[in-house]
Amino acid sequence: MIEPSISAIEGSFVFIPKRLSWFAIGLRPDLSPDVMRLNMNQIKNSDCSILWHAHSTWSIRIGKIHLLIDPFLDDNPAAKTKASSLTPSHILISHGHFDHIADAASIANRSKATVFANYEIATWLAKHHSVQNTIGMNHGGTFRSDQDGLKLSVQLVPAIHSSSLTDGSYGGTAGGWVIDWQSDKSSGRIYYAGDTALFSDMQWVARTHVDLFIVPIGDLFTMGVDDSIEATRFIQPSFVMPTHYGTWPPIAQDAQAWAKQIEAKTDAKAVVPEIDKPWSLPVSK
Numbered sequence: 365m366i367e368p369s370i371s372a373i374e375g376s377f378v379f380i381p382k383r384l385s386w387f388a389i390g391l392r393p394d395l396s397p398d399v400m401r402l403n404m405n406q407i408k409n410s411d412c413s414i415l416w417h418a419h420s421t422w423s424i425r426i427g428k429i430h431l432l433i434d435p436f437l438d439d440n441p442a443a444k445t446k447a448s449s450l451t452p453s454h455i456l457i458s459h460g461h462f463d464h465i466a467d468a469a470s471i472a473n474r475s476k477a478t479v480f481a482n483y484e485i486a487t488w489l490a491k492h493h494s495v496q497n498t499i500g501m502n503h504g505g506t507f508r509s510d511q512d513g514l515k516l517s518v519q520l521v522p523a524i525h526s527s528s529l530t531d532g533s534y535g536g537t538a539g540g541w542v543i544d545w546q547s548d549k550s551s552g553r554i555y556y557a558g559d560t561a562l563f564s565d566m567q568w569v570a571r572t573h574v575d576l577f578i579v580p581i582g583d584l585f586t587m588g589v590d591d592s593i594e595a596t597r598f599i600q601p602s603f604v605m606p607t608h609y610g611t612w613p614p615i616a617q618d619a620q621a622w623a624k625q626i627e628a629k630t631d632a633k634a635v636v637p638e639i640d641k642p643w644s645l646p647v648s649k
């Protein structure tokens with residue numbers, strides 16, 4: 365498994381793009397200096413960083429863009445970051461449950477971030493919480509932008525889960541997010557599965573190679589460890605990170621043991637996040 369340390373990536377490994385080929389420097393004397401230099405440069409040029417705030421709240425930064433996924437911070441017993449300290453440019457909501465939306469309105473109203481959610485949640489945020497910048501979507505829909513040299517698209521994809529809002533309102537249908545970007549420094553695809561059971565249609569996301577798959581492992585409310593391994597086999601990502609675990613005792617998991625299983629049973633590299641510690645995603649240009 366790979367700890368989320370940028371220095372470890374820069375100092376210890378060579379990333380060979382196209383497929384998943386990591387070699388510890390020194391163990392591969394047959395690698396030509398040109399190959400090593402080329403790929404080390406690609407790692408340093410990666411402008412995508414991933415940060416887990418605990419539970420299922422993530423900050424993904426690509427260039428100047430900060431995508432905040434499912435903000436649940438102030439009442440999150442595992443989180444260290446307060447909602448008032450984050451100023452994202454975009455907020456992505458997977459569904460309406462409190463542990464995914466609790467701080468969305470306060471952050472959006474202060475930061476003026478654009479909130480992406482299903483139509484029902486976007487409408488509810490605007491009507492009941494005066495959120496100004498909302499983009500209501502539905503499964504299969506993609507929002508695209510091209511700004512400051514960064515092409516970004518976010519697609520709302522299905523998840524098997526329920527969705528109701530914190531006041532009991534109908535929350536539409538739960539989803540996950542597929543984030544694609546292309547900049548002068550990098551391009552890549554991230555699949556955040558959201559809260560979901562394992563389902564076979566997940567694998568359609570992998571028609572285009574997925575660089576990072578963020579998959580729930582907590583069980584009880586989402587798929588657990590065994591199904592997350594099967595999901596990783598479906599998606600065949602370069603890297604996989606666990607989410608939606610460890611917040612409360614009912615969803616406690618041993619993430620290190622999960623990582624060992626991932627690496628034994630799939631071709632993906634497991635990255636176990638530490639709360640609030642950024643990890644630079646190596647991506648091929």
Ligand SMILES: [Zn+2]
Pocket residue numbers: 420461463464559585608
């Ligand atoms: Zn949840």
